[in-house]
Amino acid sequence: xxxxxxxxxxxxxxxxxxxxxxxxxxxxxxxxxxxxxxxxxxxxxxxxxxxxxxxxxxxxxxxxxxxxxxxxxxxxxxxxxxxxxxxxxxxxxxxxxxxxxxxxxxxxxxxxxxxxxxxxxxxxxxxxxxxxxxxxxxxxxxxxxxxxxxxxxxxxxxxxxxxxxxxxxxxxxxxxxxxxxxxxxxxxxxxxxxxxxxxxxxxxxxxxxxxxxxxxxxxxxxxxxxxxxxxxxxxxxxxxxxxxxxxxxxxxxxxxxxxxxxxxxxxxxxxxxxxxxxxxxxxxxxxx
Amino acid sequence: xxxxxxxxxxxxxxxxxxxxxxxxxxxxxxxxxxxxxxxxxxxxxxxxxxxxxxxxxxxxxxxxxxxxxxxxxxxxxxxxxxxxxxxxxxxxxxxxxxxxxxxxxxxxxxxxxxxxxxxxxxxxxxxxxxxxxxxxxxxxxxxxxxxxxxxxxxxxxxxxxxxxxxxxxxxxxxxxxxxxxxxxxxxxxxxxxxxxxxxxxxxxxxxxxxxxxxxxxxxxxxxxxxxxxxxxxxxxxxxxxxxxxxxxxxxxxxxxxxxxxxxxxxxxxxxxxxxxxxxxxxxxxxxxxxxxxxxxxxxxxxxxxxxxxxxxxxxxxxxxxxxxxxxxxxxxxxxxxxxxxxxxxxxxxxxxxxxxxxxxxxxxxxxxxxxxxxxxxxxxxxxxxxxxxxxxxxxxxxxxxxxxxxxxxxxxxxxxxxxxxxxxxxxxxxxxxxxxxxxxxxxxxxxxxxxxxxxxxxxxxxxxxxxxxxxxxxxxxxxxxxxxxxxxxxxxxxxxxxxxxxxxxxxxxxxxxxxxxxxxxxxxxxxxxxxxxxxxxxxxxxxxxxxxxxxxxxxxxxxxxxxxxxxxxxxxxxxxxxxxxxxxxxxxxxxxxxxxxxxxxxxxxxxxxxxxxxxxxxxxxxxxxxxxxxxxx
Numbered sequence: 001x002x003x004x005x006x007x008x009x010x011x012x013x014x015x016x017x018x019x020x021x022x023x024x025x026x027x028x029x030x031x032x033x034x035x036x037x038x039x040x041x042x043x044x045x046x047x048x049x050x051x052x053x054x055x056x057x058x059x060x061x062x063x064x065x066x067x068x069x070x071x072x073x074x075x076x077x078x079x080x081x082x083x084x085x086x087x088x089x090x091x092x093x094x095x096x097x098x099x100x101x102x103x104x105x106x107x108x109x110x111x112x113x114x115x116x117x118x119x120x121x122x123x124x125x126x127x128x129x130x131x132x133x134x135x136x137x138x139x140x141x142x143x144x145x146x147x148x149x150x151x152x153x154x155x156x157x158x159x160x161x162x163x164x165x166x167x168x169x170x171x172x173x174x175x176x177x178x179x180x181x182x183x184x185x186x187x188x189x190x191x192x193x194x195x196x197x198x199x200x201x202x203x204x205x206x207x208x209x210x211x212x213x214x215x216x217x218x219x220x221x222x223x224x225x226x227x228x229x230x231x232x233x234x235x236x237x238x239x240x241x242x243x244x245x246x247x248x249x250x251x252x253x254x255x256x257x258x259x260x261x262x263x264x265x266x267x268x269x270x271x272x273x274x275x276x277x278x279x280x281x282x283x284x285x286x287x288x
Numbered sequence: 289x290x291x292x293x294x295x296x297x298x299x300x301x302x303x304x305x306x307x308x309x310x311x312x313x314x315x316x317x318x319x320x321x322x323x324x325x326x327x328x329x330x331x332x333x334x335x336x337x338x339x340x341x342x343x344x345x346x347x348x349x350x351x352x353x354x355x356x357x358x359x360x361x362x363x364x365x366x367x368x369x370x371x372x373x374x375x376x377x378x379x380x381x382x383x384x385x386x387x388x389x390x391x392x393x394x395x396x397x398x399x400x401x402x403x404x405x406x407x408x409x410x411x412x413x414x415x416x417x418x419x420x421x422x423x424x425x426x427x428x429x430x431x432x433x434x435x436x437x438x439x440x441x442x443x444x445x446x447x448x449x450x451x452x453x454x455x456x457x458x459x460x461x462x463x464x465x466x467x468x469x470x471x472x473x474x475x476x477x478x479x480x481x482x483x484x485x486x487x488x489x490x491x492x493x494x495x496x497x498x499x500x501x502x503x504x505x506x507x508x509x510x511x512x513x514x515x516x517x518x519x520x521x522x523x524x525x526x527x528x529x530x531x532x533x534x535x536x537x538x539x540x541x542x543x544x545x546x547x548x549x550x551x552x553x554x555x556x557x558x559x560x561x562x563x564x565x566x567x568x569x570x571x572x573x574x575x576x577x578x579x580x581x582x583x584x585x586x587x588x589x590x591x592x593x594x595x596x597x598x599x600x601x602x603x604x605x606x607x608x609x610x611x612x613x614x615x616x617x618x619x620x621x622x623x624x625x626x627x628x629x630x631x632x633x634x635x636x637x638x639x640x641x642x643x644x645x646x647x648x649x650x651x652x653x654x655x656x657x658x659x660x661x662x663x664x665x666x667x668x669x670x671x672x673x674x675x676x677x678x679x680x681x682x683x684x685x686x687x688x689x690x691x692x693x694x695x696x697x698x699x700x701x702x703x704x705x706x707x708x709x710x711x712x713x714x715x716x717x718x719x720x721x722x723x724x725x726x727x728x729x730x731x732x733x734x735x736x737x738x739x740x741x742x743x744x745x746x747x748x749x750x751x752x753x754x755x756x757x758x759x760x761x762x763x764x765x766x767x768x769x770x771x772x773x774x775x776x777x778x779x780x781x782x783x784x785x786x787x788x789x790x791x792x793x794x795x796x797x798x799x800x801x802x803x804x805x806x807x808x809x810x811x812x813x814x815x816x817x818x819x820x821x822x823x824x825x826x827x828x829x830x831x832x833x834x835x836x837x838x839x840x841x842x843x844x845x846x847x848x849x850x851x852x853x854x855x856x857x858x859x860x861x862x863x864x865x866x867x868x869x870x871x872x873x874x875x876x877x878x879x880x881x882x883x884x885x886x887x888x889x890x891x892x893x894x895x896x897x898x899x900x901x902x903x904x905x906x907x908x909x910x911x912x913x914x915x916x917x918x919x920x921x
Contacts, residue, residue: 055853056852056853057852057853057854057855058855059854059856059857059867060764060854061852062844064852072835073835076832085828086825088728089725089825089828089829089832092721092725093832096715099715099751099755099758102755102759103758103759103762106759106882107762107763108763108764108857109693109694109763109764109765109766109857109867109880109882110858110859110867111857111859111880111882112858112859113857113858114763114882115882117759118756118759118885121752121755121756121759121885124748124752124755125748125749125751125752126748128744128747128748129744129748132743132744132747132748133740133741133744136732136740136744139729139732140732145729194858194860199857199858200857200858274741278741281737281741282737285735285737288735
């Protein structure tokens with residue numbers, strides 16, 4: 001109980017720093033892959049601080065409070081996760097927060113951000129089955145949806161859930177907005193969507209969006225870790241290694257792939273989900 | 289009290305039919321609606337005071353038996369005449385053959401064991417409350433709505449007396465249906481609701497309305513025929529006609545249960561029978577609201593929940609849960625392609641019903657727990673949404689979702705209610721989502737792999753079609769906002785507001801409803817309760833509700849005080865002064881119009897419906913052959 005409270009508080013305080021640092025590393029790694037020097041690792045923090053000090057410009061005022069709601073719910077998701085709550089509940093709160101992000105994008109009626117918003121919805125449709133199935137997988141493997149029970153099981157969940165792990169890492173590419181699946185916010189510049197659903201965010205709003213993304217990434221990598229961690233202390237180190245390798249893999253994928261159309265994304269994601277997680281479910285249910 | 293609740297609406301219906309003056313009609317309907325609400329509340333309270341005991345009543349009611357027999361024959365003659373007048377005589381066979389068969393069974397058949405005719409227990413009281421309260425609120429709504437409807441649809445002859453009369457017949461027969469213990473009574477009320485929905489769909493008497501009405505009629509009569517066949521078979525072989533006797537009969541009742549479950553599929557508009565419910569939208573909105581939320585389709589779910597203990601683990605259960613789960617997924621895909629508000633609502637009804645049907649088919653205590661909650665939440669949200677779309681249409685003259693762009697700034701109250709209604713259908717932490725969650729958990733426990741997959745993928749598609757609708761409601765419209773005159777009547781607003789209050793209350797009181805009512809309900813069917821989510825979890829969820837409501841509110845008030853610069857939106861630097869247009873490559877102004885994705889070229893009903901119907905029909909026929917053949921051999 002105590003540990004889970006401490007973990008939740010740690011997440012609340014440290015996640016933006018870890019998330020920001022990860023983004024810095026991401027930029028550095030990407031630059032090296034492209035034979036550039038790249039910005040300093042702390043650059044994301046400078047950017048966000050600068051954004052916070054900028055004038056807040058909006059198309060419609062309601063944008064701001066929708067983004068604040070997105071931020072709060074996103075943080076709540078992570079806090080619930082690290083406090084060891086029910087995993088399904090965490091993901092439900094996460095999709096509610098994502099819905100608010102969509103609202104913030106489309107409330108403007110602006111062409112680029114609305115299209116970005118619609119694509120965000122399609123992305124949600126693409127990754128949701130894999131996410132729900134991952135929860136089902138954890139439940140089948142450990143008999144509980146509670147994060148705390150899953151994390152303190154005697155063996156690592158991945159032993160039973162290799163298929164779910166692949167499916168989850170696959171959709172992680174969508175969730176972390178990495179190429180080939182960054183269809184909604186297109187972080188690589190000069191694309192047809194400008195900056196997609198973030199086009200109309202600026203100043204404080206954009207900064208808040210950025211920080212929410214950091215919280216979100218830490219939470220998602222936490223879920224990746226949940227596949228590995230078990231009751232033995234050694235597993236913590238293994239977990240950290242696996243999480244970092246996963247992160248590196250995402251950066252590598254990001255830098256070695258062109259962007260796909262959303263139709264392809266939807267199709268491929270669902271096929272991968274069915275083939276990996278679906279088959280894994282069938283196998284697990286037969287064993288049980 | 290039960291006979292009063294059945295007979296009062298029927299008598300009132302006759303009275304209403306005879307009155308032509310709209311004012312008197314409205315007042316009488318309002319009084320009737322309030323009386324029914326008061327009646328079901330009184331019934332519930334007196335039953336709770338009596339210790340919530342399962343009560344069987346009116347064992348010896350020969351007069352009523354005869355009255356029902358006569359009623360069946362009258363119904364048959366009526367259907368036959370209507371079919372012949374409309375040159376669809378062949379449909380009347382679906383009424384004549386079964387009615388004569390059951391009449392012959394009652395008069396000349398073997399002596400059956402005496403049963404009590406009326407049964408009051410947790411499930412039937414719950415159904416009475418849903419039918420009585422939500423149904424009557426719809427009647428109250430209809431009083432205002434129909435006035436507005438006829439102001440706009442001058443071409444439709446004003447037959448409000450007929451309309452209100454049918455609404456009350458519907459309420460009366462539904463209460464009869466859910467309280468009947470004798471299957472012979474139940475089947476009468478079952479056929480009554482079929483005919484009643486037919487009459488409501490046909491209201492405008494336009495060609496399309498008549499086509500749709502007859503489609504609804506034959507599909508439901510087909511179900512009724514299966515039901516009667518099941519009852520007669522059970523009566524002949526076992527000498528019993530009681531609902532509980534059937535549920536407890538074990539393998540002896542297999543054929544009857546399969547046929548009854550099949551009837552329930554038709555009534556709940558599961559694939560392949562979905563088209564009748566989609567066609568029913570052609571009627572004025574109150575009747576859609578009634579068919580979709582409180583009555584009709586819920587009758588099928590009710591029957592399946594009753595049969596759930598008997599279906600659990602059998603081939604029938606597998607058939608029902610597969611058809612239900614598949615319908616959940618398939619219709620949620622179809623809903624993505626619809627831009628007509630009522631079509632989306634209709635398909636989402638079928639989709640959610642599919643989930644309830646699947647829960648009943650699995651038939652464990654956990655799934656029944658989830659199914660009951662799905663039913664409660666769905667009834668309230670869907671009734672609210674239909675009423676809202678209906679009165680929005682009266683003001684906006686369109687119910688297309690694309691036309692609802694920026695509804696929040698035109699009809700703020702309607703948009704807000706719609707928003708709440710939609711949130712209730714799928715968003716955390718509202719009831720439907722919690723119920724869906726428990727359905728998922730229960731099906732994982734039960735090892736139903738296909739159902740798990742259906743739910744996981746279906747949730748994703750469900751979220752898609754609801755969210756894009758919500759986005760339309762709040763998106764800022766460009767250019768000049770056309771002033772929309774709000775012509776919503778007081779009675780409509782009243783009914784909708786009560787719905788909103790009820791919905792939030794049921795969500796907030798979820799843990800209490802679970803422990804004081806739904807747990808005992810499940811326990812009365814299975815011996816012990818199967819609460820899927822512990823109360824601790826439910827309480828945490830309720831506290832999240834507070835966060836979800838409080839954060840946007842606080843943030844909203846905070847942002848009002850903030851100093852924010854408003855700029856026009858980004859359009860590659862070629863805006864024409866404001867957000868409404870941009871300069872195109874010819875140097876001319878081009879208006880900005882944003883539209884949602886629909887994918888109608890792939891998911892449109894004309895592409896999807898027929899193949900899916902064929903698949904499910906084949907599956908049902910094969911399963912029925914296996915079940916019935918297996919039982920006969």
